[in-house]
Amino acid sequence: MFLEARSLVKRYPGGDKPALGGVSLQVGKGEFLAVAGQSGSGKSxxxxILSALALPDSGSVLYRGADIVPAGEKARNRLRARDFAFIFQHHHLMPYLTVLENTLLPFMNQIRPISGQWKEKGLRVLERVGLGHKARSRPGELSGGEQQRVAIARALARDASVLFADEPTGSLDSQTGSGVMDLLKELNRGGLTVIMVTHNQDYAALADRLISMKDGVIL
Ligand SMILES: Nc1ncnc2c1ncn2[C@@H]1O[C@H](COP(=O)(O)OP(=O)(O)OP(=O)(O)O)[C@@H](O)[C@H]1O
Ligand SMILES: [Mg+2]
Incomplete structure (x- = not known):
């Protein structure tokens, strides 16, 4: 199995019931999985935990057969830098950097100033999300959907194999949200595994599979 969770339990300090109460899940390579469920049900x-950003209290997460929970901070950081990409409801772009610099942000400590080869790569992924012409703009000069597409371009620049998207269309109007969904579908068809939290039923229906969470378990 490509990515698998086994009996994940997670409690936050002060929480009366666990945020995750024993979640098991399998995700195939190239699958597009949607995750629904009411606020506070444990989706984020x-x-x-699946993306190695946080640790469970117990349970395991197997990525390509290896448990990433006991793997250690260094290995988990490497995984996040190399294989996993993230987009969130709010895009986390750096306002003082250009669109191109934001796209290449994961590499910025290695490549400052941006060299020809990296610039080409950044421009290539920006073209793929339809933003080649905005490379020199700042995030504040873009629309919400364009900003979200920069976040997707950043994920693409890293050649990630899994994209974790936590309500990527949550702050967008429906037309802009559809554009972002089209892009995610297209990337998925190209082989990217996508795991997306969404409250939108129409978008959830575009996924290969939908799971619903309630009170920390999958229904
Ligand atoms: N950092 C934290 N500290 C304490 N409790 C937390 C923390 N993060 C989440 N929780 C609690 O854990 C439970 C699950 O939260 P989570 O953010 O996973 O829900 P969610 O399904 O993503 O909700 P939403 O749709 O509102 O984003 C909630 O009861 C929440 O209050
Ligand atoms: Mg959430």
């Missing part, structure tokens, strides 16, 4: 907690 699950995504955070």
């Amino acid at each position: 907690t699950l995504l955070g």
